[in-house]
Amino acid sequence: xxxxxxxxxxxxxxxxxxxxxxxxxxxxxxxxxxxxxxxxxxxxxxxxxxxxxxxxxxxxxxxxxxxxxxxxxxxxxxxxxxxxxxxxxxxxxxxxxxxxxxxxxxxxxxxxxxxxxxxxxxxxxxxxxxxxxxxxxxxxxxxxxxxxxxxxxxxxxxxxxxxxxxxxxxxxxxxxxxxxxxxxxxxxxxxxxxxxxxxxxxxxxxxxxxxxxxxxxxxxxxxxxxxxxxxxxxxxxxxxxxxxxxxxxxxxxxxxxxxxxxxxxxxxxxxxxxxxxxxxxxxxxxxxxxxxxxxxxxxxxxxxxxxxxxxxxxxxxxxxxxxxxxxxxxxxxxxxxxxxxxxxxxxxxxxxxxxxxxxxxxxxxxxxxxxxxxxxxxxxxxxxxxxxxxxxxxxxxxxxxxxxxxxxxxxxxxxxxxxxxxxxxxxxxxxxxxxxxxxxxxxxxxxxxxxxxxxxxxxxxxxx
Amino acid sequence: xxxxxxxxxxxxxxxxxxxxxxxxxxxxxxxxxxxxxxxxxxxxxxxxxxxxxxxxxxxxxxxxxxxxxxxxxxxxxxxxxxxxxxxxxxxxxxxxxxxxxxxxxxxxxxxxxxxxxxxxxxxxxxxxxxxxxxxxxxxxxxxxxxxxxxxxxxxxxxxxxxxxxxxxxxxxxxxxxxxxxxxxxxxxxxxxxxxxxxxxxxxxxxxxxxxxxxxxxxxxxxxxxxxxxxxxxxxxxxxxxxxxxxxxxxxxxxxxxxxxxxxxxxxxxxxxxxxxxxxxxxxxxxxxxxxxxxxxxxxxxxxxxxxxxxxxxxxxxxxxxxxxxxxxxxxxxxxxxxxxxxxxxxxxxxxxxxxxxxxxxxxxxxxxxxxxxxxxxxxxxxxxxxxxxxxxxxxxxxxxxxxxxxxxxxxxxxxxxxxxxxxxxxxxxxxxxxxxxxxxxxxxxxxxxxxxxxxxxxxxxxxx
Numbered sequence: 001x002x003x004x005x006x007x008x009x010x011x012x013x014x015x016x017x018x019x020x021x022x023x024x025x026x027x028x029x030x031x032x033x034x035x036x037x038x039x040x041x042x043x044x045x046x047x048x049x050x051x052x053x054x055x056x057x058x059x060x061x062x063x064x065x066x067x068x069x070x071x072x073x074x075x076x077x078x079x080x081x082x083x084x085x086x087x088x089x090x091x092x093x094x095x096x097x098x099x100x101x102x103x104x105x106x107x108x109x110x111x112x113x114x115x116x117x118x119x120x121x122x123x124x125x126x127x128x129x130x131x132x133x134x135x136x137x138x139x140x141x142x143x144x145x146x147x148x149x150x151x152x153x154x155x156x157x158x159x160x161x162x163x164x165x166x167x168x169x170x171x172x173x174x175x176x177x178x179x180x181x182x183x184x185x186x187x188x189x190x191x192x193x194x195x196x197x198x199x200x201x202x203x204x205x206x207x208x209x210x211x212x213x214x215x216x217x218x219x220x221x222x223x224x225x226x227x228x229x230x231x232x233x234x235x236x237x238x239x240x241x242x243x244x245x246x247x248x249x250x251x252x253x254x255x256x257x258x259x260x261x262x263x264x265x266x267x268x269x270x271x272x273x274x275x276x277x278x279x280x281x282x283x284x285x286x287x288x289x290x291x292x293x294x295x296x297x298x299x300x301x302x303x304x305x306x307x308x309x310x311x312x313x314x315x316x317x318x319x320x321x322x323x324x325x326x327x328x329x330x331x332x333x334x335x336x337x338x339x340x341x342x343x344x345x346x347x348x349x350x351x352x353x354x355x356x357x358x359x360x361x362x363x364x365x366x367x368x369x370x371x372x373x374x375x376x377x378x379x380x381x382x383x384x385x386x387x388x389x390x391x392x393x394x395x396x397x398x399x400x401x402x403x404x405x406x407x408x409x410x411x412x413x414x415x416x417x418x419x420x421x422x423x424x425x426x427x428x429x430x431x432x433x434x435x436x437x438x439x440x441x442x443x444x445x446x447x448x449x450x451x452x453x454x455x456x457x458x459x460x461x462x463x464x
Numbered sequence: 465x466x467x468x469x470x471x472x473x474x475x476x477x478x479x480x481x482x483x484x485x486x487x488x489x490x491x492x493x494x495x496x497x498x499x500x501x502x503x504x505x506x507x508x509x510x511x512x513x514x515x516x517x518x519x520x521x522x523x524x525x526x527x528x529x530x531x532x533x534x535x536x537x538x539x540x541x542x543x544x545x546x547x548x549x550x551x552x553x554x555x556x557x558x559x560x561x562x563x564x565x566x567x568x569x570x571x572x573x574x575x576x577x578x579x580x581x582x583x584x585x586x587x588x589x590x591x592x593x594x595x596x597x598x599x600x601x602x603x604x605x606x607x608x609x610x611x612x613x614x615x616x617x618x619x620x621x622x623x624x625x626x627x628x629x630x631x632x633x634x635x636x637x638x639x640x641x642x643x644x645x646x647x648x649x650x651x652x653x654x655x656x657x658x659x660x661x662x663x664x665x666x667x668x669x670x671x672x673x674x675x676x677x678x679x680x681x682x683x684x685x686x687x688x689x690x691x692x693x694x695x696x697x698x699x700x701x702x703x704x705x706x707x708x709x710x711x712x713x714x715x716x717x718x719x720x721x722x723x724x725x726x727x728x729x730x731x732x733x734x735x736x737x738x739x740x741x742x743x744x745x746x747x748x749x750x751x752x753x754x755x756x757x758x759x760x761x762x763x764x765x766x767x768x769x770x771x772x773x774x775x776x777x778x779x780x781x782x783x784x785x786x787x788x789x790x791x792x793x794x795x796x797x798x799x800x801x802x803x804x805x806x807x808x809x810x811x812x813x814x815x816x817x818x819x820x821x822x823x824x825x826x827x828x829x830x831x832x833x834x835x836x837x838x839x840x841x842x843x844x845x846x847x848x849x850x851x852x853x854x855x856x857x858x859x860x861x862x863x864x865x866x867x868x869x870x871x872x873x874x875x876x877x878x879x880x881x882x883x884x885x886x887x888x889x890x891x892x893x894x895x896x897x898x899x900x901x902x903x904x905x906x907x908x909x910x911x912x913x914x915x916x917x918x919x920x921x922x923x924x925x926x927x928x
Contacts, residue, residue: 014876015873015876015877015878016876016877016878016906016910016911016913016914016917017878017906017914018877018878018879018880018901018902018903018906018911018914018915018918019878019879019880019902020902021661021842021843021900021902021904022753022904022905023748023749023752023753023842023904023905024812024904024905025905026812026905027809027812028751028752029501029502029751029752029792029805030499030500030501030752030788030792031500031501031502031518032498032499032500032518033497033498033499033500033788034496034497034498035494035496035497036494036495036496036497037493037494037495038493038495054495054496076754077752077753077754077755078752078753078754079748079753079754080753080754113577113756113778114778114779116775116776116777116778116779117777117778117779120776120777142775142776145775145776146776146777149776197485284487284543285487287492287493288487288492288493288494288541288542288783289486289487289541289542289543289544289783290540290541290542290543290544290782290783290784290786291541291782291783291784292577292778292779292780292781292782292783293782311580311606311609312580312584312606312609312610312613313580313581313584313610313777314577314578314580314581314756314778315578315580315581315756316756317756317782318754318755318756318757318781318782318784318785319752319753319754319755319756319785320754320755320782320784320785320787320788321782321783321784321785322754323784324494324497324784328493328494341493345491348488348490348491378485378487379485409479412478412479412480413479413480413482414479414480414481414482414483415482415483416482416483436485437482438482438483438484438485439482440485440486440487440488441486441487441488441489441490442480442481442482446480447480447482449480450480450481450482451482453480454482
């Protein structure tokens with residue numbers, strides 16, 4: 001019924017509408033919902049946000065009529081706007097203002113059905129078959145899988161421990177000669193600035209400024225995909241000997257106040273004087289992936305087009321998702337409670353990061369390997385010096401990668417080979433061997449066995 | 465992380481995975497959910513499914529580990545499959561088997577993010593710019609709004625009180641001459657067989673068989689968009705004099721057992737020997753539009769491609785939606801409770817249909833108007849004999865339509881003009897004046913005032 005809105009706009013007060021064919025909210029078979037959620041009280045010195053102590057929050061069918069809330073089941077489960085609900089949108093726009101404070105006036109947010117859906121819509125809006133997309137040399141495979149069927153091509157920018165290398169980005173663009181084979185000069189830069197997937201790299205502030213300047217120079221739109229923004233960690237430090245005694249490193253406590261006050265890196269959105277950044281935030285890593293909800297922040301002209309695209313595809317995120325998250329974030333936690341929850345996640349995932357880095361240091365063969373402790377996100381990216389393989393002269397990097405992968409499996413460990421993060425046509429030309437490992441959800445005991453198994457596999461393959 | 469699945473497939477038992485980067489379910493801030501829902505007991509003689517008496521159903525985080533359910537918060541809120549959750553998918557596949565029993569072997573279902581999203585995906589899969597889509601002459605405007613930006617064109621098939629006219633469909637296809645201007649012969653027929661939007665027409669069984677035969681003759685895929693399937697009504701009968709006394713026709717009681725046993729019309733899916741039907745079902749009219757969830761039933765080869773399309777766009781419907789609806793349908797109501805709910809909706813919307821038809825009979829000027837009481841859906845479609853307008857000779861139908869629309873607004877009634885359901889390029893050539901009105905959600909008192917206002921407006925415009 002989205003198509004009817006323009007007609008309704010003509011209506012004035014006291015009109016009795018026989019127009020949009022929405023069902024009666026009387027017949028929504030959900031009269032009330034209760035959610036058991038973590039308490040919002042500020043934790044004292046420990047990292048815990050008391051995740052086992054819960055509060056029950058209630059949503060009624062007509063809370064907005066009763067004055068119990070500004071949002072309710074009848075609104076959330078009815079047809080909605082292409083922007084997502086105004087109530088949740090307002091809260092998230094405030095959040096964006098608090099966290100990123102975009103330095104131009106007419107920015108807007110829109111609720112999306114997750115970053116994968118948002119990325120699909122953005123490519124449909126801004127690209128034509130044959131166009132090139134600028135991406136980090138190794139990137140999230142769904143980027144290729146989404147863009148390839150649209151006929152897009154990829155220009156991979158080289159990376160170091162701090163992500164995309166600005167000089168290479170500038171070089172690629174400055175030397176781009178438009179012709180039939182090479183195609184148009186790229187306009188869209190896709191970047192994961194925090195805890196990049198797969199490399200785990202996080203761009204420091206100065207690098208972000210430099211990349212932004214290059215985007216200005218070549219008039220690029222920056223597509224900032226930043227699901228790990230709130231999973232930023234303090235620098236890795238080796239565990240104390242006391243901590244090493246502990247069988248469960250996740251129980252180590254940490255000063256909460258210190259974490260909540262630690263500044264986060266500036267997003268591209270926060271540096272965006274020109275309105276050339278389309279920032280994609282997601283609830284997937286900070287609330288739950290199953291919400292299938294995120295939000296995009298961009299100039300209002302782009303957001304307006306995004307709304308139109310929503311109206312003829314996903315319409316808006318699920319009302320169940322919107323209601324559950326609105327009740328938690330707006331009606332219960334508020335911005336300060338949300339911030340405490342995010343600090344809690346930083347601490348928890350930080351302990352997992354520490355644990356895996358420590359296990360790598362203890363169990364992996366340093367003489368053929370290199371890694372940097374990640375300062376954000378879910379991943380550690382380990383590099384293997386494949387040329388030290390005893391039969392390196394007769395093998396390709398892809399073959400060595402496969403041998404390590406197979407050996408790790410036979411030692412009971414699954415890691416993702418680096419080639420999975422290259423577009424298919426680049427796999428054959430790869431000259432390095434990487435593996436991506438996640439510490440996000442594996443139980444501590446399993447993590448230890450898995451890293452030990454990988455170490456054994458590598459020693460076997462390299463005859464160490 | 466969908467891209468990782470093919471790698472995981474290689475894994476064997478006892479593998480410790482450091483692979484897909486899903487967050488830990490420990491950090492989903494929803495530990496339990498309760499839903500207040502209508503009781504599932506069969507009503508006795510009245511239409512009520514006791515909508516005011518409620519039961520509380522509970523979902524826990526790890527119900528599937530405890531044996532309390534086969535689905536839980538941890539599963540629903542984690543990353544999922546492009547098919548939707550296997551648990552809900554199984555229930556809906558059983559439902560499709562019970563209701564439609566498709567007469568071929570390899571049909572499959574997939575959970576979608578609603579029919580608008582499903583339609584968008586189907587057009588992306590099956591059309592190229594310039595292609596023609598066969599549609600009912602007047603149809604749901606989102607169809608145009610979705611298809612036009614993809615470069616599609618429309619071939620409108622004429623309709624009567626029973627929907628699309630088979631002879632005209634055959635004629636259009638038989639006389640199609642492929643050339644540059646005319647384009648390729650259409651392959652895709654979009655049809656709303658029950659309570660068509662906007663005409664309210666419902667195709668009888670024999671017409672469906674005839675259209676299916678024409679689809680076979682011209683090798684069409686039938687895109688069956690059927691959100692009103694379960695809102696089928698018995699034939700309209702004028703209210704008794706006793707009922708007319710009643711100020712609230714919605715309180716009239718009806719024999720529930722009679723309704724629940726009344727057979728529904730056969731869907732195209734149930735006639736589909738060839739596997740040429742893509743059926744779209746939606747929860748929007750039978751549970752709630754905000755769920756943003758539906759399901760498509762089609763040959764497995766098409767569903768497999770649909771899954772791939774989901775993986776790079778919406779991924780799957782919201783886990784909150786899936787969980788709420790799974791708890792209600794599977795864990796609480798079961799198939800028989802669901803059927804009772806659907807019968808309840810038939811009765812409730814049927815009473816609304818009766819009420820509006822009765823009001824039309826009482827308040828609209830019969831001498832210039834024509835309508836058929838709808839036998840399904842949310843809409844009544846009224847035709848106005850515009851040639852009886854006192855200045856008909858100097859006016860176009862579009863002008864008369866506008867005059868009636870404006871006059872109705874000035875009498876406090878909003879109805880949707882028929883031109884809103886034509887593609888823009890056909891509006892100028894329209895030769896009939898229609899209005900669509902909905903009885904789905906307007907309160908009885910408002911409905912009465914609105915129809916009376918419309919009657920006054922028409923009498924004023926036509927100087928009656």
